[in-house]
Amino acid sequence: MRNRFLAPKTEEFKKQPGYPSEERMSKGMVAVIECEQEIPCNPCETSCPNNAIIVGDNITDLPELFGEKCVGCGLCVAKCPGQAIFMIDMTYSDKTALVGFPYEYLPMPQKDQEVEAVNRNGEILGKGIVRKIQNSRTMDKTNVIYVEVIKEIGEEVRSIARK
Template identity: 45%
Template sequence: MLNKNGIPTLEDLRQVTPPQERLNKGPVAIAECFQCIPCNPCSTACPVHAITVQPDINQTPVIDWDRCIGCKQCVAACPGLAIFVVDMNYSDDLAAVTLPYEFLPVPEKGACVNGLSRAGAVLGPFEVVAARQAAGNNLTWLITLAVPKDPAMDVRNIQVGGAAHE
């Protein structure tokens, strides 16, 4: 339960997860912002105005998934590291999961890292297919992993070092 262990429930996640039909269309942002954080940089960063902050700024922002173009600007802007972009169309077998990262060392493109679940479980070694800092950002890195489609909605962090492809 979120307020006891920091892990969102399935019901929490259901409320912020795009429908499968939208996921199948390509990259889309998912705001797993459940901690009543009073801020709005995700909304101001979005170039297509797809993110609406609620009248109570503590509430989870709402993303218009039909408007979202998957640009990842909101991932870089979010101080809560709470937004992810998932592209289920990365390849026939793989999805691309982009997540924010603020630790050192930063993995390079081509590296193999462990993908972690929201609870910290290792879901597998995955390849880093992109690693970049958004221009003018607060130094948050955007790490993109190629992940089999099945765990793509569960990989939300990485562990650098110790991972190796089989």
């Protein structure tokens, strides 16, 4: 039985319809949906300008990602009330990946600041560098922070340690 205090592992999320295929992941920035609960919710679907996320008529279904339609804009990350969507670019450089996630704490990190990257359970995985911060009216003032980390932890990093 899974420890209810620990988040599911990457391998478990990969079995869900919201996780992009390895082929799509190898092509650049893409949304990664880690929605756990089958609850009535679909802002991910309605916020995507490219119809890349479908919940469908049964609003409690888990969202499905159509990775080939995703252009990596990050809009759905800010619109998800469950903070269950992330952005990953495994092609950022030869050795690094870029991971985007919602961040609503203060103080906000600055661009090019070194930070500690953490996993789904808040455990520190290593250093990262903030490369981009998205925040616009279309994102409901939710910040989406993008952190460069080594590729090996790209699919595990989901936030940064708070100061």
